[in-house]
Amino acid sequence: MSEQVQQSPAEQSETSSRENMIEAIGLSKFYGQFAATKDVTFSVPRGQVAAFLGPNGAGKSTTMKLLTGFLSPSEGQARVGGYDVSTHRIEASQKLGYLPENGPLYEEMTPQGFLTYAGSVRGMSTAELRNRLEFVMEKCDLSSVWNKPIRKLSRGFRQRVGMAQALLHDPDILILDEPTSGLDPNQNQSVRDLIRDLGKTKTILLSTHILQEVKAVCSRVILINQGSIVFDGSVDELGNSQDDMETNFHKLTHA
Numbered sequence: 001m002s003e004q005v006q007q008s009p010a011e012q013s014e015t016s017s018r019e020n021m022i023e024a025i026g027l028s029k030f031y032g033q034f035a036a037t038k039d040v041t042f043s044v045p046r047g048q049v050a051a052f053l054g055p056n057g058a059g060k061s062t063t064m065k066l067l068t069g070f071l072s073p074s075e076g077q078a079r080v081g082g083y084d085v086s087t088h089r090i091e092a093s094q095k096l097g098y099l100p101e102n103g104p105l106y107e108e109m110t111p112q113g114f115l116t117y118a119g120s121v122r123g124m125s126t127a128e129l130r131n132r133l134e135f136v137m138e139k140c141d142l143s144s145v146w147n148k149p150i151r152k153l154s155r156g157f158r159q160r161v162g163m164a165q166a167l168l169h170d171p172d173i174l175i176l177d178e179p180t181s182g183l184d185p186n187q188n189q190s191v192r193d194l195i196r197d198l199g200k201t202k203t204i205l206l207s208t209h210i211l212q213e214v215k216a217v218c219s220r221v222i223l224i225n226q227g228s229i230v231f232d233g234s235v236d237e238l239g240n241s242q243d244d245m246e247t248n249f250h251k252l253t254h255a
């Protein structure tokens with residue numbers, strides 16, 4: 001008979017922080033009577049690339065803002081890298097890169113100027129920033145627009161500037177809100193390739209309503225509808241083929 005080892009609460013919390021890099025624990029956000037999210041609970045373990053899927057208005061961006069500390073929950077707790085984001089915001093943000101849905105890009109700045117500013121706000125040293133700027137410029141394929149004002153850039157390049165900002169401090173965890181929204185098929189492909197590459201070393205939660213994207217880059221799907229989680233499982237469990245996935249998505253979101 002196997003012996004059960006009892007863990008103290010502190011040990012349990014250490015285990016959970018080691019294994020789960022992103023944790024939503026009973027997250028609800030109310031606007032008046034309306035619940036944008038209702039008791040949202042899930043966790044993403046180290047090294048997993050998880051899709052946060054749902055139709056328009058389902059609560060994806062709200063959950064991501066709660067997870068990144070940009071919104072305070074009405075109820076529940078958000079943890080990133082083992083830290084509660086409302087009480088340990090700085091520690092959590094050092095481990096986290098966030099691509100917001102409509103990133104705050106400064107239109108008059110160039111990518112180089114904006115990313116230098118973002119790095120200095122994060123307190124990066126000159127040498128570290130120089131290395132990381134070179135890395136993200138190459139990784140996000142920004143060299144051709146490095147010194148153009150952001151206002152002149154296409155949606156695809158703006159998205160890549162947002163990705164570069166999220167990657168600048170080499171975080172272990174990425175929360176990406178619709179990273180491919182509004183991109184043309186070539187740009188789509190290049191952002192997906194980038195995410196797949198990043199997924200080899202990082203924990204990623206990305207929101208989308210594109211099923212193809214889920215299949216292309218993720219191993220896990222968390223599906224939200226009307227503010228509540230309605231499915232949490234592997235991509236294959238949602239459906240083996242694109243058609244199956246579409247049928248199940250439709251069933252789960254049109255109840």
Ligand SMILES: Nc1ncnc2c1ncn2[C@@H]1O[C@H](COP(=O)(O)OP(=O)(O)OP(=O)(O)O)[C@@H](O)[C@H]1O
Binds near residue numbers: 057
């Ligand atoms: N500040 C706010 N005040 C009132 N309602 C809000 C507010 N922000 C979001 N909502 C509502 O909460 C719900 C969830 O919005 P959210 O932006 O999280 O959805 P989403 O899944 O990200 O949608 P999309 O795919 O369209 O971006 C929507 O009905 C939205 O209108």
